[in-house]
Amino acid sequence: xxxxxxxxxxxxxxxxxxxxxxxxxxxxxxxxxxxxxxxxxxxxxxxxxxxxxxxxxxxxxxxxxxxxxxxxxxxxxxxxxxxxxxxxxxxxxxxxxxxxxxxxxxxxxxxxxxxxxxxxxxxxxxxxxxxxxxxxxxxxxxxxxxxxxxxxxxxxxxxxxxxxxxxxxxxxxxxxxxxxxxxxxxxxxxxxxxxxxxxxxxxxxxxxxxxxxxxxxxxxxxxxxxxxxxxxxxxxxxxxxxxxxxxxxxxxxxxxxxxxxxxxxxxxxxxxxxxxxxxxxxxxxxxxxxxxxxxxxxxxxxxxxxxxxxxxxxxxxxxxxxxxxxxxxxxxxxxxxxxxxxxxxxxxxxxxxxxxxxxxxxxxxxxxxxxxxxxxxxxxxxxxxxxxxxxxxxxxxxxxxxxxxxxxxxxxxxxxxxxxxxxxxxxxxxxxxxxxxxxxxxxxxxxxxxxxxxxxxxxxxxxxxxxxxxxxxxxxxxxxxxxxxxxxxxxxxxxxxxxxxxxxxxxxxxxxxxxxxxxxxxxxxxxxxxxxxxxxxxxxxxxxxxxxxxxxxxxxxxxxxxxxxxxxxxxxx
Numbered sequence: 001x002x003x004x005x006x007x008x009x010x011x012x013x014x015x016x017x018x019x020x021x022x023x024x025x026x027x028x029x030x031x032x033x034x035x036x037x038x039x040x041x042x043x044x045x046x047x048x049x050x051x052x053x054x055x056x057x058x059x060x061x062x063x064x065x066x067x068x069x070x071x072x073x074x075x076x077x078x079x080x081x082x083x084x085x086x087x088x089x090x091x092x093x094x095x096x097x098x099x100x101x102x103x104x105x106x107x108x109x110x111x112x113x114x115x116x117x118x119x120x121x122x123x124x125x126x127x128x129x130x131x132x133x134x135x136x137x138x139x140x141x142x143x144x145x146x147x148x149x150x151x152x153x154x155x156x157x158x159x160x161x162x163x164x165x166x167x168x169x170x171x172x173x174x175x176x177x178x179x180x181x182x183x184x185x186x187x188x189x190x191x192x193x194x195x196x197x198x199x200x201x202x203x204x205x206x207x208x209x210x211x212x213x214x215x216x217x218x219x220x221x222x223x224x225x226x227x228x229x230x231x232x233x234x235x236x237x238x239x240x241x242x243x244x245x246x247x248x249x250x251x252x253x254x255x256x257x258x259x260x261x262x263x264x265x266x267x268x269x270x271x272x273x274x275x276x277x278x279x280x281x282x283x284x285x286x287x288x289x290x291x292x293x294x295x296x297x298x299x300x301x302x303x304x305x306x307x308x309x310x311x312x313x314x315x316x317x318x319x320x321x322x323x324x325x326x327x328x329x330x331x332x333x334x335x336x337x338x339x340x341x342x343x344x345x346x347x348x349x350x351x352x353x354x355x356x357x358x359x360x361x362x363x364x365x366x367x368x369x370x371x372x373x374x375x376x377x378x379x380x381x382x383x384x385x386x387x388x389x390x391x392x393x394x395x396x397x398x399x400x401x402x403x404x405x406x407x408x409x410x411x412x413x414x415x416x417x418x419x420x421x422x423x424x425x426x427x428x429x430x431x432x433x434x435x436x437x438x439x440x441x442x443x444x445x446x447x448x449x450x451x452x453x454x455x456x457x458x459x460x461x462x463x464x465x466x467x468x469x470x471x472x473x474x475x476x477x478x479x480x481x482x483x484x485x486x487x488x489x490x491x492x493x494x495x496x497x498x499x500x501x502x503x504x505x506x507x508x509x510x511x512x513x514x515x516x517x518x519x520x521x522x523x524x525x526x527x528x529x530x531x532x533x534x535x536x537x538x539x540x541x542x543x544x545x546x547x548x549x550x551x552x553x554x555x556x557x558x559x560x561x562x563x564x565x566x567x568x569x570x571x572x573x
Contacts, residue, residue, distance in 0.1 A: 368408025
């Protein structure tokens with residue numbers, strides 16, 4: 001058992017190499033050495049085990065059924081049809097016959113065993129995709145607005161996000177040596193890391209690029225956000241910068257909490273990389289390396305003060321932030337169905353339950369998307385809400401795509417009986433996530449089905465209520481931005497969170513703690529009745545709960561200066 005702290009492991013890892021090669025070649029166990037379980041995260045993978053059979057294997061005196069999750073680094077979730085086909089083949093050959101779209105627009109493969117790990121990594125790389133820095137205490141996969149309605153602006157946004165992602169990659173050659181058999185040369189292990197340094201960042205770091213009026217990446221939930229500012233011609237001239245967002249928390253620990261980012265002002269496009277570097281290095285140097293649960297950038301800002309951190313970023317970047325200039329957000333969801341882009345090509349957004357793409361009885365989604373990839377000549381774009389855009393379809397090809405969508409029941413998802421089911425998100429949770437306290441992805445269909453009759457009774461079948469479920473308080477499904485959210489507390493028990501808005505600009509708040517499904521339904525039913533009877537035109541469920549005093553904005557959130565409708569604030573002041 002290692003006594004090393006994560007900081008020690010990073011510093012002594014020989015630039016993320018550790019003993020990974022030795023761990024991978026050990027035939028006596030399906031696991032890695034303990035320190036290597038930390039280091040492999042920087043290579044885009046987590047060691048897990050199947051918790052459904054953990055107790056049975058223990059009774060049989062067998063080691064856990066170890067397996068690995070692998071996550072891609074795909075800024076903005078953009079892949080070609082050829083890449084899609086390769087990823088599909090990898091899921092079928094090496095993983096559990098499913099692809100999963102994450103809430104950060106990456107792909108995850110689940111169920112890869114250790115002896116297949118290197119082959120899987122090499123197959124991913126052959127598709128011109130890598131997994132470097134998809135996990136670990138570095139900048140992770142960069143999110144980008146997936147809205148195809150403003151395609152020229154989105155192209156600029158995507159290009160800026162992609163170059164930011166490349167700029168913030170670690171310099172180590174460890175990934176290429178371990179997984180791609182690159183020959184190790186003199187000086188390996190001593191590569192210069194001008195951005196990350198010897199110990200990398202204190203904790204994980206997340207960046208999102210948003211384009212108003214759609215906040216589909218929940219930009220305020222990121223450590224660093226860039227909100228596109230357009231000129232009169234629709235071109236991106238610069239960005240409003242947000243800092244200090246983060247969703248993670250620990251149950252019962254007031255020292256940890258979700259936080260929305262602060263808009264600290266506008267920068268021109270040419271300052272983008274300088275500002276990104278300044279923010280990351282500020283967190284590198286000021287972040288808490290002694291208490292890991294307090295190491296995220298949001299706590300650095302709260303501990304040192306927003307103005308102090310902002311001034312340090314300005315000093316390092318050699319710029320001064322101007323007044324914010326971005327347009328307001330209208331919502332943070334996806335728009336389903338066909339929309340036409342500026343260039344006359346069409347884009348089809350499909351809803352994918354929890355982002356899971358698999359062949360199920362009556363719903364052969366993996367096969368259907370494989371068939372679409374074989375004829376499609378545009379792109380696939382993953383959204384920050386775990387959905388899929390079949391992008392860049394010529395008008396004459398829409399009918400062929402529609403036929404395949406119908407034939408493989410991909411449209412059945414879009415025809416779900418409630419808007420709730422279409423927009424809901426859940427993290428993976430059990431059986432593979434080691435942090436999960438309760439079900440999430442596997443529980444989502446049951447819970448939405450339980451809510452459906454109540455929604456219909458109160459005339460809310462098509463009300464776009466934003467539901468999110470997380471198996472633990474770490475918040476991978478961004479539950480604290482749900483109008484309704486369940487945060488796992490124990491098997492079958494959740495904290496019920498209520499009151500976020502539909503723009504991703506207000507956190508929800510704890511309404512009831514550690515309750516069962518029956519208790520959750522009993523709490524929600526009278527609220528649905530009130531909402532159905534007394535909501536204003538186009539008023540979201542979270543806004544209604546705030547206006548009517550069912551929930552209040554926590555004091556901490558009032559101080560963050562997140563844009564909130566002034567009439568709502570007045571009602572609860």
